[in-house]
Amino acid sequence: MSTPGAYYIPSKATWPVLATAGLVILLAGFANYLNGASIGPTMMIVGFVMFILMLTGWFALQASESESGMYSAQVGISFRMGMMWFIFSEVMFFAVFFGTLWYTRNLSVPWLGGEGIGAATKELLWPSFDAVWPTNGPGHLGGKIVDGKPSGEFESMSAWGLPFLNTLILLSSGVTVTWAHHGLLAQHRGQLIKGLIATVALGFLFVICQAIEYHEAYTEMGLTLGSGIYGSTFFMLTGFHGFHVCVGAIILSVVLFRSSIGHFKPENHFAFEAAAWYWHFVDVVWLGLFIFVYIL
Amino acid sequence: MSAVVAEHDDHHDDHDHGPQKGLLRWIITTNHKDIGTLYLLFALAMFFIGGIMALVIRAELFEPGLQFVEPQFFNSMTTMHALVMVFGAVMPAFVGLANWMIPMMIGAPDMALPRMNNMSFWLLVAGVLLLASTLFMEGGAPAAGWTLYPPLVLQTGKALPFAIFSVHLLGISSIMGAINIIATIFNMRAPGMTLMKMPLFVWTWLITAFLLIAVMPVFAGAVTMLLTDRFFETSFFDAAGGGDPVLYQHIFWFFGHPEVYIMILPTFGVASTIIPVFARKPLFGYSSMVYATASIAFLSFIVWAHHMFTVGMPIAGELYFMYATMLIAIPTGVKVFNWTATMWKGSMTFETPMLFAIAFVVLFTMGGFTGLMMSIAPSDFQYHDTYFIVAHFHYVLVPSSVFILMAAGYFWLPKWTGHMYNEKIGQLHFWMSVISVNILFFPQHFLGLAGMPRRIPDYAIQFADWNMVSSIGGFIFGVSQLLFLYIVIDTIRGGTGEKVSDEVWEDAHKHGLEWTLPSPAPYHTFTTPPDVIPTEHQ
Ligand code: HEM
Ligand SMILES: [Cu+2]
Numbered sequence: 050m051s052t053p054g055a056y057y058i059p060s061k062a063t064w065p066v067l068a069t070a071g072l073v074i075l076l077a078g079f080a081n082y083l084n085g086a087s088i089g090p091t092m093m094i095v096g097f098v099m100f101i102l103m104l105t106g107w108f109a110l111q112a113s114e115s116e117s118g119m120y121s122a123q124v125g126i127s128f129r130m131g132m133m134w135f136i137f138s139e140v141m142f143f144a145v146f147f148g149t150l151w152y153t154r155n156l157s158v159p160w161l162g163g164e165g166i167g168a169a170t171k172e173l174l175w176p177s178f179d180a181v182w183p184t185n186g187p188g189h190l191g192g193k194i195v196d197g198k199p200s201g202e203f204e205s206m207s208a209w210g211l212p213f214l215n216t217l218i219l220l221s222s223g224v225t226v227t228w229a230h231h232g233l234l235a236q237h238r239g240q241l242i243k244g245l246i247a248t249v250a251l252g253f254l255f256v257i258c259q260a261i262e263y264h265e266a267y268t269e270m271g272l273t274l275g276s277g278i279y280g281s282t283f284f285m286l287t288g289f290h291g292f293h294v295c296v297g298a299i300i301l302s303v304v305l306f307r308s309s310i311g312h313f314k315p316e317n318h319f320a321f322e323a324a325a326w327y328w329h330f331v332d333v334v335w336l337g338l339f340i341f342v343y344i345l
Numbered sequence: 346m347s348a349v350v351a352e353h354d355d356h357h358d359d360h361d362h363g364p365q366k367g368l369l370r371w372i373i374t375t376n377h378k379d380i381g382t383l384y385l386l387f388a389l390a391m392f393f394i395g396g397i398m399a400l401v402i403r404a405e406l407f408e409p410g411l412q413f414v415e416p417q418f419f420n421s422m423t424t425m426h427a428l429v430m431v432f433g434a435v436m437p438a439f440v441g442l443a444n445w446m447i448p449m450m451i452g453a454p455d456m457a458l459p460r461m462n463n464m465s466f467w468l469l470v471a472g473v474l475l476l477a478s479t480l481f482m483e484g485g486a487p488a489a490g491w492t493l494y495p496p497l498v499l500q501t502g503k504a505l506p507f508a509i510f511s512v513h514l515l516g517i518s519s520i521m522g523a524i525n526i527i528a529t530i531f532n533m534r535a536p537g538m539t540l541m542k543m544p545l546f547v548w549t550w551l552i553t554a555f556l557l558i559a560v561m562p563v564f565a566g567a568v569t570m571l572l573t574d575r576f577f578e579t580s581f582f583d584a585a586g587g588g589d590p591v592l593y594q595h596i597f598w599f600f601g602h603p604e605v606y607i608m609i610l611p612t613f614g615v616a617s618t619i620i621p622v623f624a625r626k627p628l629f630g631y632s633s634m635v636y637a638t639a640s641i642a643f644l645s646f647i648v649w650a651h652h653m654f655t656v657g658m659p660i661a662g663e664l665y666f667m668y669a670t671m672l673i674a675i676p677t678g679v680k681v682f683n684w685t686a687t688m689w690k691g692s693m694t695f696e697t698p699m700l701f702a703i704a705f706v707v708l709f710t711m712g713g714f715t716g717l718m719m720s721i722a723p724s725d726f727q728y729h730d731t732y733f734i735v736a737h738f739h740y741v742l743v744p745s746s747v748f749i750l751m752a753a754g755y756f757w758l759p760k761w762t763g764h765m766y767n768e769k770i771g772q773l774h775f776w777m778s779v780i781s782v783n784i785l786f787f788p789q790h791f792l793g794l795a796g797m798p799r800r801i802p803d804y805a806i807q808f809a810d811w812n813m814v815s816s817i818g819g820f821i822f823g824v825s826q827l828l829f830l831y832i833v834i835d836t837i838r839g840g841t842g843e844k845v846s847d848e849v850w851e852d853a854h855k856h857g858l859e860w861t862l863p864s865p866a867p868y869h870t871f872t873t874p875p876d877v878i879p880t881e882h883q
Contacts, residue, residue, distance in 0.1 A: 056533070058455045058869075061365060061373040065464030073471040073514065080506035083576050107460070123532060127457035130528040138520050138562045145566030145596060149581060157589035166659055188585030191578070275578030278587035285573065285581075 057119050064107035071099030108303065112320065116312055125319055132323040136330050139293070143334055146289065150282045150341060154182050158278065161187060185277025193271030203271035205279060208343035211262045215255050216339050219294075222251035223332045226301070226325050234315050238308070245305040248328070252298030259291050286342055290334055297331045300324045364868055375459035376868065377444045382761075383466050384441030385754075389833065391433035391473065392747075396823055398426035403785075403819035405802050406812050419802035420488035425480065427491035431608065432515045433473045435742070438750050439611040440465075440522050443550050445761065447526065449859040449866060450544045452535025452875040457528035465521035472514030479504035479511075490800060492597055493568065495582040495590050499575050506576070509568045516561040523554035523561075530554075535858075535874040541632065544857050548635050549614030552642045556603045556610070559646075564600040567593060591656055598649035606645040609741060610638060612709075612749040613680055616702050618857070619749075619756050620684050622850050623699035624691030630683040637676035637683075644673045654725045663722045670720035674713065681710050696850070697771035701752035704779045705745055712740030715790070730800075733793025739786045744779070751778070751829060758833070759849045763865035764840035766832050774832065777825035784818025 078092025114120065120128075160167030162180020171178065175187035185191055189201030206212065229244025263284075266272040274284045304324045307313065313321055364370050364379065374380060401422050405413050414422070444462065448455055456462050479486040484502010487493065493508075501508070530551045534543070543551075570593070573579040580586025582593045613634075621628045628634065650658060650666040658666075684706050693699070715737040719725045728734060751774075759765050788811035793799075797808045804812065845864045853860040858875060 055872075056454050058459055059375050062375050062460040062463045063373050065460055066372055066467045069464060069467040069471050072468070073475065076510040076514065077475065077507070080510055083506045083572075084503045126532050127528045130531060131458055131461070131524050134524045134527055134558055135520075138524075138558045141559055142562035142566050145563050148596070149570070149592060152592050152595065153587060153589065157584075157592060158587050160589075161584060161587065166657055184587045186580060186583075186585050186587030190580060190586045273578070274573065275580075276586075277580055281573070281579035281581050281586065281588065285570070285579065 056121065057114070057124050064103050064110065068100060068103035068107065071096050071101075071103055075100055112307060112312065115317065115319065120317070120319075125317070128319045129322070132319075132326060136326060139330065143286075143289070143337075146282065146286045147337065147341065150286065153278050153282065158182065158184055183279035185279060188277070191271065191273050191276030191280060199275070200271070203273075203276045203280065206262070206266065206270070206272065206283065206343060208339065211258050212339060212343045215258050215262075216335065218251050218255045218258065219332050219335050222248045222255070223329060225251065226328050230321065230325055233308075233313055233318055233321060236315060238311075241308050241313075242305065245301060245308060249298055249301050249305055252294055252301065252328075255294055256291060256298070259287065259294075283342060286338055290331070290338055293331050293334070297324070297328050300327060373463070375455075375463055377448050377456045377459070377462065377870070378761075378866065378868065380456075380462050380466055381441045381444030381446075384437050384444060384469075387466075387470065387473075388434050388438035388441060388750075389830070391429055391437070393826070393830070394477075395426050395429035395434055396826065398422045398429065400819060400823050402426065403816040406804070407816040408813065409804055409806055409809050411803055414802070416802045417485055417488055420490075420800065421480070421486040423800050424487050424490055425476075428476060428487075429473070430742075431491065431604070432476075433469075435608050435746050435750070436519065437469055439550075439553075439608070440519075442546075442611065442615065442750075442753055442757075443522075443526055446757070446859060447529055447547055447550060448533070448870050449862060450547050450857055451530065451533060451538050452858055452871045453529060453533035454869060454871055456525050457533050458525045461521050462525050465518045465525065468514050468518035468521070472511045472518060475507055475511040475514060479507050482507070492594075492601065493571065494597070495571060495574065495593050498571060499582075506572060509572045512568045513565055516565040519557050519561050523557035526550055526554040527558075535871065535876075537876065541635070544614075545617035545628065545631070545634055545638075546611070546614035549610045549617075549638050552638050553607050553610045556607050556642055556645065560600040560603045560607075563596060564604075567596040567600065570596075591653070594653050594656060595650065598652045599646070601652065602649045603642075603645045605738070605741070606641060608746050610642065612705070612746045613638065615749045615753045615756075616684060616705055619698050619702045619752055620687050620706075622756075622853050622856050623696060623702075624688045624693050625852060626687055626691040627856075628683070629686035629689075630679070633679055634683055637679040640676040641673060644669065644676070648673065651720055651722075651725070654722045655729045667720055667722040671717065674717050674720075677713055681706060681713075694851075696755070697766075697768060697775055698752040698756035700772070700775045700779075701748045701755070704775070705748045705752070708740055708744035708748070708779075708782075712737055712742075712745060715740065728793060730798055731793035732789040732797045732799055735799050736786050736789035736793060739789070743786065744782050748778070748782075754829070754833065756850075758836045759840075759845045760859060760862075760864050760866055762837050762840070763845060764836050764838075765843040765845050766836040766840050768841075770828055770832055774825060774828040777828065778822060781818045781821035781825055785815055785822050786818070788812075788815045788818075 073096070074092055075096030078089050078094075078096050080089075081092060082089025158180050159165070161171065161175065161178055163171035164180070178187035183203075183205040185201065185203060190199070192199045192201040192203045194200070195202075225244050225247040229241050229248065232238070232240025232242075232244055272283065273280050301324050304321050307320065312318075364376065365373070371379060371383060374383075401414060402419065405411070405419055444456065447453070482503040484504060486504050487498060487501050487508045489498035489501065498505070530543070530547060570579065570581040574582055574588075580588040582588050582590045584590070617628055617634060648666060648670045650662060651670040654663060654666070688703075695703075715733065719728050719734070719737060755766060755771055792808050792811050792815075795808065797804055797812075847863055848854040848860040849864060850860075859866070861875070862870065
């Protein structure tokens with residue numbers, strides 16, 4: 050089937066079904082854990098390890114096939130389209146949480162405060178609720194622990210400390226990954242590798258800064274997942290973004306490893322491009338977060 | 346649409362591998378036909394499992410009072426019936442058809458991303474198994490309706506996280522399948538197969554795949570927030586923390602309304618494929634069909650809150666969603682008109698696939714009309730959450746999507762297997778189905794207008810007669826489907842024994858590339874791209 054020019058169709062695939070098994074064990078384990086069943090964590094570990102091993106095997110196979118020239122240009126286009134549409138699905142996933150933020154800030158919180166259709170509700174249920182953002186709702190949920198009990202008081206996250214630093218970090222990582230791409234195209238392997246090292250390093254630096262920020266939020270500011278809708282949207286958006294940064298940095302590390310053993314040519318480097326697109330996507334989401342979650 | 350000068354198959358067995366031997370073949374396969382078969386068989390199995398749940402519902406509702414099941418279990422049945430049918434039967438069946446037919450229709454060797462194709466099937470199985478496992482859990486399966494509205498759904502027992510993760514798996518599966526379909530259609534068409542020469546089935550799937558990628562992540566996001574609300578203290582849907590349960594409804598229906606079009610657009614595509622063949626005329630208004638499909642898809646994103654007229658939206662919202670929803674009737678009308686015009690003065694014959702397709706055109710139109718009635722916001726206050734809704738969406742799903750799936754089975758089984766199905770039993774199956782489906786669902790309109798709420802195990806005495814009629818229809822419909830099961834098995838095992846030609850149906854080769862392939866279609870479709878020669882059609 051590997052006639053030159055022909056579209057490569059693998060005759061069989063063992064990795065996908067095993068990856069599925071890993072994923073379903075992981076998720077069933079997580080569900081068991083949430084239900085308080087003791088088997089949960091074990092299942093999670095087994096499923097996670099299986100999933101990672103399978104992905105490794107699958108990607109290693111793809112990489113070796115790619116390097117041995119089995120993929121025609123047309124196959125490359127399929128891969129690129131796949132990646133683009135995958136990123137689109139991720140955009141829609143984040144859109145849900147951005148939409149949630151918009152809806153609560155502009156509609157549901159004002160309604161709770163008595164605007165529009167909420168007038169009667171406010172009078173009857175929460176006459177003293179003051180609808181200003183940030184809020185943890187009329188129930189004053191969560192907040193700093195005082196005398197072992199949540200006080201309902203929390204601070205919101207300011208944009209100009211660590212978050213601003215993180216913006217600079219991510220923006221520069223976008224530059225370094227482009228620089229690495231230029232190196233790849235010009236066949237300057239040194240530049241490619243240096244650019245990737247810088248990008249991965251900046252990525253992990255971002256994650257570390259965010260971890261510090263979260264730690265501060267939980268221990269000092271009374272800002273947790275439980276502090277009402279502000280805490281919920283804040284952690285959901287930044288948390289999922291941070292998770293994507295981790296994934297992106299891991300993908301870039303794999304690309305870095307492959308670059309260091311001589312993979313990729315100027316005309317054939319889908320994995321690099323996919324990783325770079327993903328990274329830019331993560332970058333753009335962060336800009337959205339910085340504006341809508343931190344600044345506004 | 347286009348005919349072909351075919352020279353495939355001759356050089357078939359050079360160094361080409363046929364299927365693997367044994368059971369393993371089906372597990373590790375990357376072949377679009379194998380995967381299509383898996384999807385179709387899985388969907389058929391789920392159709393019967395979901396059907397049994399429906400019969401539990403209809404048995405309980407046969408008479409007023411509680412007869413057979415606990416109310417909680419009854420609610421689990423309505424919830425699980427819907428989830429199984431939507432995510433386990435109808436959607437996978439259409440993905441199966443896409444897998445089988447799209448490469449054959451556009452002259453491609455296979456799907457663009459074969460390994461991912463395999464994974465999307467197994468993720469589907471995993472997701473449905475996870476969902477089914479909730480039936481046996483403490484607290485029972487989810488019982489808050491397939492829409493999983495909070496706060497009610499948050500009272501689910503141990504099943505909740507399993508159901509949520511099952512939605513995630515099904516979502517990933519659908520997204521992977523959709524990405525594959527888009528990449529195949531954009532990247533694998535034979536030379537000369539321009540976009541506006543693609544068969545409508547391919548067009549409708551292209552647009553459906555786009556809808557899937559756009560909205561499955563939205564559903565995933567919504568259930569993720571349910572998960573965190575229940576287990577991680579967030580308050581997305583809890584007013585005490587500043588959230589809003591109505592927000593869930595908005596997000597759900599932003600997914601949910603396109604979702605119903607995910608089930609109906611491929612239906613339109615198959616109908617547009619079958620009707621011209623038996624009318625012996627090219628499809629009337631090909632390009633208007635394409636544009637109508639695209640407009641329906643676009644509109645489907647901006648009408649979602651017609652499911653929420655009674656929830657207490659600002660009046661501007663009510664009005665906007667009312668008018669926007671009514672707009673959908675226009676492109677839908679274009680389609681119905683085009684199918685009718687295709688049949689107009691055609692030399693029609695009425696083989697089983699055509700019978701189902703004609704029934705689809707008529708009965709779908711009825712479902713569309715009730716939709717239009719409900720789109721009028723003030724009227725919907727009366728209809729909402731009654732059996733009228735149940736009648737509406739069953740008309741657009743059962744005698745529409747499901748009938749067209751049956752039609753597709755009869756239409757393509759000879760191509761897939763090389764055997765002819767038994768026409769007599771096929772006709773019997775059709776008449777039993779079309780009569781019983783109306784006995785089953787038509788009275789539900791009356792029940793709804795008279796005020797019978799949906800999702801209840803018991804009801805007031807004045808609803809007794811029509812419920813009994815409906816249940817009788819339901820049981821006849823259920824039993825009739827065993828005929829379909831018989832026909833599928835029988836056809837796979839040899840059918841009538843008659844040798845089917847490559848084109849199967851008279852002059853079918855004028856209507857699409859798939860009919861130029863041998864019957865049964867070879868394991869690898871077009872190892873070299875076919876020449877696409879547009880016919881004088883259009
Ligand atoms: C002319 C086109 C259509 C219009 C105007 C329309 C309108 C509506 C409206 C207004 C509702 C909400 C009723 C209520 O809950 O009070 C509804 C419900 C529904 N429709 Fe349609 N519809 C159309 C076509 C379709 C199609 C093609 C499908 C599926 C293939 C579909 C499936 C459903 C389903 C499943 C529900 C009920 C959802 C639930 O509450 O569980 N509809 N439709
Ligand atoms: Cu709708």
